Amino acid sequence: MENLLSIFIRSIFVDNMIFAFFLGMCSYLAVSKTVKTSAGLGVAVIFVLLITVPVNYLLDKYVLSAGALSWLDPRLADMNLSFLSFIMFIAVIASITQLVEMIVERFSPSLYNTLGIFLPLIAVNCAILGGSLFMQERHYDTLAEATVFGVGSGIGWFLAIVMLAAIREKLKYSNVPAPLRGIGITFILTGLMGIAFMTFMGVKF
Template identity: 70%
Template sequence: MEHIELFFKSIFIDNMVFATFLGMCSYLAVSKKVSTAVGLGAAVIFVLAITVPLNWLLDQYLLQPGALSWLGEEYADYDLSFLSFIMFIATIATMVQLVEIVVEKFSPSLYNSLGIFLPLIAVNCAILGGSLFMQSREIATLGLALNYGVGSGIGWFLAILAIAAIREKIRYSNVPPALRGLGITFIITGLMAIGFMSFGGMLTGGEEEEAPKEEKTAKVESKDSTKEDKVLANNIKVTE
């Protein structure tokens, strides 16, 4: 249940674009065509799915205070958390280089259409934000870290895919001159953010429904206990 809740929260409620406004530069620049948006979104999913678990391992076994205790008791007091940014960015840059090599090898047309934005994934704040949010939320296991990375990537993918599809259709619409371009794009992004945030009620409603059930069971138990007390009292009177 925890894995499913984290997965859907990272896609809809804690969406990188709509909730924290991370990765907006490439979100706005590469969302003019659906084909380009799909390629970049898939690259972001891959990079987040790899870097978040790798950075979780680095954080758990190298960077946190006392994380080096597996080397021996003399290393238990070491605190390398000041290296978090450097290590996370190094991991991200390595994975982005791998993605760039694979895309250039198997899809040169997509590589040319993405242009400078493919290597810029290394400095995309959404990618680094995934690792930092993983660290700040104290995700407990490697499986949850992988779950969060994939979910965050899918959320960013859905955001850029949706805005690209809308921008392709909006070219044929009569948009007021003052709002053409980024103006109408920001308005649509805000409306989409409201729609994504509305999923929050679907994931938190179950917890609120559990409380009345517990109260009902408590009332039933209290009634049963009062009935038992009355029966015992009547038995005592009969024996007397």
């Protein structure tokens, strides 16, 4: 239980997809103009990571990694399909993203129209693929660890985009120097928030 809690907290604050690895920056910068749309996209990212990371964990453990197919037939113990990881992970991500898109369109047409092209672009969001690749790289022992990591990574991305959106809404009433308006001040804010999140690196979980 302590290990799961440690993975969860680290994936949100220490190994934050935005502030530690700068993954998913395109959607992060483009959609973070209002809190409402940012929260909607953030929830969609959490849902996609919640599903794709555990599914890709099972796929890697029982199909792709070296000797993974031995449960099917002992003669396949020497087979290594890890070279297919990228293709298979992206296929799973694209399928789940399509499901999310249909759900949002069905139950929240206004959010669907607001997010526009960025909702289907979750399929090529670096943070989503990064979650599965980090899961594979860190060799989590159980499905629970992979799932907790996926959820924590999604919540970390959600916090980052909603925090930025809240600040950008306030900046509309601020006297920002003309050369920094728009993307310039957004990059500065991201850097400052990244520095703030770095303080968690010194905490032992």
